[in-house]
Amino acid sequence: xxxxxxxxxxxxxxxxxxxAEKKGASNTVIGMIFGCYALFELLASLFFGKYLVQIGAKxxxxxxxxxxxxxxxxxxxLDQVPDGPVFIALCFLVRITDAISFAAAITASFSILAKxxxxxxATVLGSLEIFSGLGLVLxxxxxxxxxxxxxYEVPFILLGCIIxxxxxxxxxxxxxxxxxxxxQHSFWKLISLPKVALLTFIITSLSSCFGFLxxxxxxxxLKKFNLxxxxxxxxxxxxxxxxxxxxxxxxxxxxxxxxxxxxxxxFGNIITAGCYMLLGPVPVxxxxxxxxxxxxMLVIIGISSGxxxxxxFPEIISCAHxxxxxxxxxxxxxxxxxxxxxxxxxxxxxxILGTEEEQRAxxxxxxxx
Numbered sequence: 001x002x003x004x005x006x007x008x009x010x011x012x013x014x015x016x017x018x019x020a021e022k023k024g025a026s027n028t029v030i031g032m033i034f035g036c037y038a039l040f041e042l043l044a045s046l047f048f049g050k051y052l053v054q055i056g057a058k059x060x061x062x063x064x065x066x067x068x069x070x071x072x073x074x075x076x077x078l079d080q081v082p083d084g085p086v087f088i089a090l091c092f093l094v095r096i097t098d099a100i101s102f103a104a105a106i107t108a109s110f111s112i113l114a115k116x117x118x119x120x121x122a123t124v125l126g127s128l129e130i131f132s133g134l135g136l137v138l139x140x141x142x143x144x145x146x147x148x149x150x151x152y153e154v155p156f157i158l159l160g161c162i163i164x165x166x167x168x169x170x171x172x173x174x175x176x177x178x179x180x181x182x183x184q185h186s187f188w189k190l191i192s193l194p195k196v197a198l199l200t201f202i203i204t205s206l207s208s209c210f211g212f213l214x215x216x217x218x219x220x221x222l223k224k225f226n227l228x229x230x231x232x233x234x235x236x237x238x239x240x241x242x243x244x245x246x247x248x249x250x251x252x253x254x255x256x257x258x259x260x261x262x263x264x265x266x267f268g269n270i271i272t273a274g275c276y277m278l279l280g281p282v283p284v285x286x287x288x289x290x291x292x293x294x295x296x297m298l299v300i301i302g303i304s305s306g307x308x309x310x311x312x313f314p315e316i317i318s319c320a321h322x323x324x325x326x327x328x329x330x331x332x333x334x335x336x337x338x339x340x341x342x343x344x345x346x347x348x349x350x351x352i353l354g355t356e357e358e359q360r361a362x363x364x365x366x367x368x369x
Contacts, residue, residue, distance in 0.1 A: 001065055001109060001170075002128050004163045005102050006135025008072045009037070011143035011155055019079060019152055023087040033091050037099045042344035044103035046187060049337015053330045057108045057115075058176045062167060064105030069163030071098045076156025103340060110336035114317065115177045115329055119255065121314040126251025129310070133244035137237065177329055185325050190334055195319045199312045200342045202269065206309055207346025209276065213239070217279070225291050238295050242302030250310040258318075261311035268307030275301045313339055 012034070020030050052060060075094050081087050113124045146155040190196055213236075221227055221235055254261050275297040281287045316335050325331040 001061075001105060001163070001166065003131040003135045003138075004159060004166065005068055005105065006132050007139040007142065008068070008098070008156075008159050008163070009102070010136045010139030011159065015144060015147045015152070020087075020091070022083075023079070024084040025088055025091070029088055033088075033095055036092060037095055038344045040096045040099040041103045042341045044100040045107055045337045045340035045344060047337075048104050048107045049333050049335075049341070050187065052108060052111055052333035052337070056176075057112050057329060057333070058171075058174055060104050061108035061112065061174065062171055064101045064103075064108065065163055065170060066167050067101035068098055068105060069160045069167070071101065071160075072156050072163060073160035076153040076160070079152045103344075107333065107336045107340050110313070110339065111329060111332040112174070112177055114313075114332045114336070116175070121317065122251040122254035122261075122310050123248065124251070125313050126248040126254075126306070126310045129247035129251075129306070130244050133240050133247070137240040137244075185320075185331070185334065187334060187338060190316075190320060190325070190338060193319055193323055196316055196338075199265075199316055199319075200338065202265065202308060203312055203339065203342040204346040206272070206305055207343045209272065210305070210346075220280075221291075221294070224289060227291075235291075235295060235298065239298040239302045242299045243306050244302075246303040246306035247310055250306045254311045254314060258314075261315055264307040264311050265315075268304045271304035272301055272308060275304065 017027075017030050020033070021027075025033070048055070048060060071094050075091075075098070078087060078090055078094065081090055109128075110125075113128075114121050117124045143155045146158065191200060217236070227235075250264060254264065277285065278287070278297050279294060281289060281293075287293075313335065316338070317332065320331050320335060321327055325334075
C-alpha cells in the first residue's frame with residue numbers, strides 16, 4: 001500500500017503541470033492542486049485518528065485503499081473533460097478525495113501495525129519507509145516513461161488497478177483489531193504534553209525540509225552545474241536511497257536499545273541541520289559549491305533523517321502511556337493520526353515556501369540586460 005500510494009502521489013510531477021496548462025490552468029492553480037493534498041490529508045488524519053475505533057481499523061484501511069485506487073484511475077481520465085473551470089474543479093475534487101482516502105489508509109495501517117507488533121514499532125515503521133522511499137523514487141521516472149510511451153491515462157490507470165487488486169488480498173490477510181472502548185483522550189491532551197509537542201515539531205520540520213528540496217534543489221542544480229534535466233533525478237537518488245536503507249536499521253536499533261532513541265534524535269537533527277548548511281553552501285562558510293559535495297550531503301541527510309524520524313513514533317506512544325493514555329487501539333489511533341497530520345503540516349509549509357523560492361529563481365536577474 002505504501003509503495004502504490006506513494007507512487008500515485010509522486011507520479012504527477014513530470015507531466016501533470018504541462019497537461020494542466022494545456023487545459024487552461026494557471027501556474028498558481030496548478031500549485032494549489034498540488035498543495036490541497038497536504039491540507040486535506042492533515043484534516044482527515046486528525047478526524048480518522050479520533051474516530052478510528054468507532055469506524056473500525058480494518059474497514060478504514062480497506063476502504064481507504066479502495067477509494068484511493070478508484071480516484072487514481074479517475075485522475076487519469078481528466079484529460080477527457082472540458083477545458084477550463086470544469087477540468088480545474090474536477091482536479092481539486094479528485095485530489096482532495098485521494099488525500100482523504102490516503103489519510104484513512106495510512107492512519108489505520110500505522111495503528112494496526114503498532115497493535116500487531118507492540119515491541120517492534122520502530123522496526124516496522126522503518127521497514128515501511130523502505131517502500132515509501134521506493135514509491136517516491138520510482139513514481140516520477142515510471143510516470144514519465146509511461147506518459148511518453150502510452151499517453152496521459154496509462155500511468156494513473158495502471159497504478160490505480162494495482163492498488164485495487166490489493167484490496168481483496170488485504171481483506172483476506174489483514175486481521176481485525178477492534179475495540180468497543182473509543183477512549184477518553186483527545187489530540188489536544190496528547191499534543192499538550194511537552195515531549196510530544198517537541199517530537200511533533202521535529203516531524204513537521206523534517207517533512208518540510210524533505211519537501212522543500214523538490215522545487216528548489218532541481219533548479220539550483222540545473223543552473224549551477226549545467227546538468228542535463230535527465231540527470232537531476234540521479235542527484236535526488238542519493239537522498240532517497242540512503243533514507244530507504246538507513247530507516248529499517250534505525251528502527252531495529254531503536255527497538256533493541258530504546259535508550260538510543262534520544263541520541264538518534266539529537267545527533268540526527270544536528271547532522272541534518274549541518275548538512276543543509278553545506279548544500280548551498282551558506283555564504284558565511286566561504287566554501288565553493290561543488291557537485292560531489294552536494295551529493296554527499298544529500299546521502300548524509302538521508303541517513304540522519306532516518307535517525308530523526310523513525311524514533312519519533314514509538315517515543316510518542318511511550319510518552320502517551322506514561323501520562324495516563326490507555327494501552328489500546330484508541331491511543332495508537334491518536335498517535336497515528338497525529339504523526340500523519342504533522343507530516344502533512346510540513347508538506348504544506350514546503351509547498352508554500354518552496355513555490356515562492358521556485359518562482360523567485362525563475363525570475364530574470366535584475367542585473368542582466
